[in-house]
Amino acid sequence: MADLANQKRLAAALLKVGVTRVWMDPEKLEDIATAITREDIRGLIEAGTVKRRPKVGISRGRARARDIKRAKGHRKGHGSRRGAAGARAPKKEQWMRKIRAQRKVLREMREEKTIDAHNYRILYRKAKGGEFRNVAHLKSYIAYQKK
Known part of the structure; x- marks a missing residue:
């Protein structure tokens, strides 16, 4: 087989x-071997004897499957x-999640006239002072105060 390095480079x-x-x-390596100028190679490209291979990408399929498992806690x-x-679940984010939930419940109770x-x-x-651990604790405190 002929060395086609030069043709490949062109x-x-x-x-x-x-x-x-x-x-x-x-099947047309002989024709390619005879092509020595850029013009010859252009002709082979137009004829479809020499083509550009598609880009090879990295499949995200496995990554998607892994993300689905992680969403389920695996x-x-x-x-x-x-x-x-503390880096995976920062204290501040935990606090924000907790206080927003408590404030939402307090607003709803005020609108429903459950509390004045x-x-x-x-x-x-x-709640701002961190007296309640969670919404359940807040509700139990309110229920206890009403008795």
Whole structure:
């Protein structure tokens, strides 16, 4: 078989791709070997004897499958963790999630007249001070106060 390195290099330059992305028809290697000028290679490209190979991408299929598993709580064990617990779930984000939920419940209770505006203010300040662990704790505190 003839050495087609020069033809491949010329074809790569004409097709504006790397040498590895040049495809040559294995049945017409004799014709390719006789092509020594850029014009000859252009003719082979037009004839379809020399073509540009498609780009090879990296499949996201496995990554998508892994993300679905992680959404269900799988693949999150000790061996998969990078970073401390405080980095994975920062204290501030935990606080924001908790306080927003509590304030939402307090607003709803005030609108439904379950608590009056005065008690709303007091409970709001208590929530801000971190007195309640969660919404359930807040509700149980309000129920206890009503008795």
